[in-house]
Amino acid sequence: MGKTKLDPSQWVDRYADYLYNYTISKVSDQTLAEDLVQETFLAGLKSASGFKGDASERTWLTAILKRKIIDHYRRANSGKGKVEVKINYTDDDQEGDWLEERAADKHRDNIEDQLQNEELGIAIERCVSQLPEKQARIFRMKTIEGMETEDICKELQITPSNLWVIIHRARTTLMNCLEKNWF
């Protein structure tokens, strides 16, 4: 297999949404996620000479992003380090209740669902980023941004039947890509 070459001029179109969704799942803040993705690209440019070409561009950029996210949390926690414990059970007659209430975590199912959805989001984005560029772009415009067919056709100067052929190809590839783990 040939070595991968970096093409920074295509990074935003190819990987910005993938990296953005990945970051959102880790930091839950849109502005921060955008900034971290930007920092990732700029750090990628800076260390481009060290890229050996063994991994794909996306894998390499994701590795940089992961370090950025860890750095963010390190910075955010650097002034802390103390555990905050809040217990509201002060009355003697409530004493017996708290263990049971803490043990039955009502939010656990929601959290598990949320984690699964985040994982799913990353899996879909990974598959989308592997599509040919035009297919990925049109799929995103139609499915994620929810744009009208007419508007996409105008913007990209394609016919509606052309659009539906591209959507068909994109969706078929995505189904195959996701089939192993999610279908």
Added chain:
Amino acid sequence: MLIDCTKAAEICNKAQYREAGSWKVFKLKIHLMYCPTCRKHAAKNGKLTKLCSKAKLQCMDPEKKKKIKEKIASRS
């Protein structure tokens, strides 16, 4: 009344975005009754739609993308 597999796939895709009229959807359903290949494809297509909506995917703000592109271009 009867449609071929290519037309069925097209209607099926449009239906994922609620852009297929009820008459077309009816014709698709008839096709699916006798075409197992399309039936399988339609089931997977519907599943993909559900997964996409469950994942709540987002796109980065186009303005921000533009700014990042400019920064990359100026530093490349």
